[in-house]
Amino acid sequence: MTHPNLTIVDHPLVQHKLALMRDVRTPSQDFRRLLREISLLLTYEAARDLPLADQRITTPLTDMDAPMLAGADPVVVSILRAGNGLLDGVLDVIPTAKVGFVGLYRDEATLKPVQYYCKLPPEMRGRLVIAVDPMLATGNSSAAAVSLLKEAGASDICLICLLAAPEGVECMAREHPDVRIVTASLDSHLNEKGYIVPGLGDAGDRIFGTV
Numbered sequence: 001m002t003h004p005n006l007t008i009v010d011h012p013l014v015q016h017k018l019a020l021m022r023d024v025r026t027p028s029q030d031f032r033r034l035l036r037e038i039s040l041l042l043t044y045e046a047a048r049d050l051p052l053a054d055q056r057i058t059t060p061l062t063d064m065d066a067p068m069l070a071g072a073d074p075v076v077v078s079i080l081r082a083g084n085g086l087l088d089g090v091l092d093v094i095p096t097a098k099v100g101f102v103g104l105y106r107d108e109a110t111l112k113p114v115q116y117y118c119k120l121p122p123e124m125r126g127r128l129v130i131a132v133d134p135m136l137a138t139g140n141s142s143a144a145a146v147s148l149l150k151e152a153g154a155s156d157i158c159l160i161c162l163l164a165a166p167e168g169v170e171c172m173a174r175e176h177p178d179v180r181i182v183t184a185s186l187d188s189h190l191n192e193k194g195y196i197v198p199g200l201g202d203a204g205d206r207i208f209g210t211v
């Protein structure tokens with residue numbers, strides 16, 4: 001099963017930066033910078049349908065009706081902790097976005113995601129909500145985070161992830177077929193430890209240097 005709303009951004013700049021990030025020799029400071037740059041480029045795709053309305057402005061030469069962003073500011077929600085590596089890139093291109101955070105851990109007995117933190121902007125209805133998590137692996141935590149966003153009223157949700165595994169895409173297609181996914185790559189598979197292959201390792205460790 002593929003996800004009806006999956007977009008793979010195959011732009012050469014994205015693919016080049018992703019290859020640098022996958023390389024095991026790339027140090028944390030470069031990894032962080034590249035992730036921020038790629039997240040900015042993925043946001044460009046995620047924000048493609050934002051509404052515009054003409055506003056009267058004056059250029060140095062004449063008056064004109066210029067299309068500008070209309071409607072409520074988007075919301076970006078970081079799925080902790082690795083989502084924070086994508087957050088600043090989104091805010092670089094949508095500086096007026098409101099910011100939320102969702103923290104989930106995996107219960108070792110049930111293997112189900114458990115919420116330990118959730119702080120969202122008060123009004124989620126009628127806004128584009130961009131959830132960010134670099135790795136869509138099993139999809140369990142992303143799907144749980146998206147359920148929290150829906151419970152808070154969000155209905156226009158886009159998940160930005162750097163890498164996706166087929167298993168994660170299928171999980172999202174099953175549980176949230178209405179949610180768009182924007183990624184730089186659909187990788188081959190998950191290994192027995194739940195890592196994306198070929199992947200780039202543990203995204204949080206590589207961002208924060210906790211390897």
Ligand code: URA
Pocket residue numbers: 082135137194195196197199200201202203204
């Ligand atoms: N989370 C990661 O950080 N890396 C993977 O490969 C899978 C999940």
